[in-house]
Amino acid sequence: MKGVVFNLLEEAVTREFGPDTWDDLVDDANASGAYSSLGNYDDEEIVQLVATAATTLKITNAEVLRWFGERAMPILRERYGALFEGHTSSRDFILSVNRIIHPEVRKLYAGASCPFFHFREGEAGSVMMGYESSRRMCDLAHGFVKGASNLYCEEVVITHHTCMNHGADRCLMEIRWTH
Numbered sequence: 163m164k165g166v167v168f169n170l171l172e173e174a175v176t177r178e179f180g181p182d183t184w185d186d187l188v189d190d191a192n193a194s195g196a197y198s199s200l201g202n203y204d205d206e207e208i209v210q211l212v213a214t215a216a217t218t219l220k221i222t223n224a225e226v227l228r229w230f231g232e233r234a235m236p237i238l239r240e241r242y243g244a245l246f247e248g249h250t251s252s253r254d255f256i257l258s259v260n261r262i263i264h265p266e267v268r269k270l271y272a273g274a275s276c277p278f279f280h281f282r283e284g285e286a287g288s289v290m291m292g293y294e295s296s297r298r299m300c301d302l303a304h305g306f307v308k309g310a311s312n313l314y315c316e317e318v319v320i321t322h323h324t325c326m327n328h329g330a331d332r333c334l335m336e337i338r339w340t341h
């Protein structure tokens with residue numbers, strides 16, 4: 163996983179809980195805590211940070227990843243405003259992930275292995291989002307989608323119809339806009 167993702171996690175934790183909490187988390191997770199945005203680090207290290215945060219907060223790993231994704235979005239907008247400016251709705255923004263966002267990420271961070279999403283129209287204006295990655299981080303995607311909807315002052319309900327973390331071959335999430 164690219165260092166930039168660890169940098170985002172540090173920023174999200176520090177903004178909400180302060181720098182000491184980040185230091186404690188790094189210590190408790192036996193992580194290095196020093197990540198250069200362009201560097202590549204073992205996926206196991208982020209898994210360990212997430213699991214340690216989950217134990218400390220007495221919530222699930224999935225909840226930590228969703229929290230992280232949601233909090234990461236405003237930080238990403240501060241850093242990569244151009245990716246957000248061209249869109250007037252979170253639907254538009256989310257649907258640009260394969261075509262624009264992740265290709266740009268690959269240019270900025272050589273060697274980044276970003277997931278590809280399968281999109282199709284769902285019922286009543288919803289979007290069905292298929293996800294398949296050996297990292298099984300559908301909950302991070304869930305948090306990103308939630309965070310994106312917040313940025314466009316919209317509300318979404320995300321339902322996981324199938325999930326790689328529950329034995330399925332791939333994840334299928336439904337995104338329904340309620341406001």
Ligand code: HEM
Pocket residue numbers: 163164165166167238242245255256259263264267271273274275276277295296297298299300302303304306307310
């Ligand atoms: C709704 C929009 C987005 C979704 C659903 C999404 C989803 C994801 C997920 C789930 C991963 C984890 C890797 C995996 O599953 O294999 C990931 C990786 C990543 N994403 Fe996105 N993402 C979104 C937008 C963005 C934006 C706006 C940026 C930054 C400008 C970004 C940058 C990255 C980076 C740097 C990685 C790590 C790749 C690596 O470590 O090799 N993503 N994305």
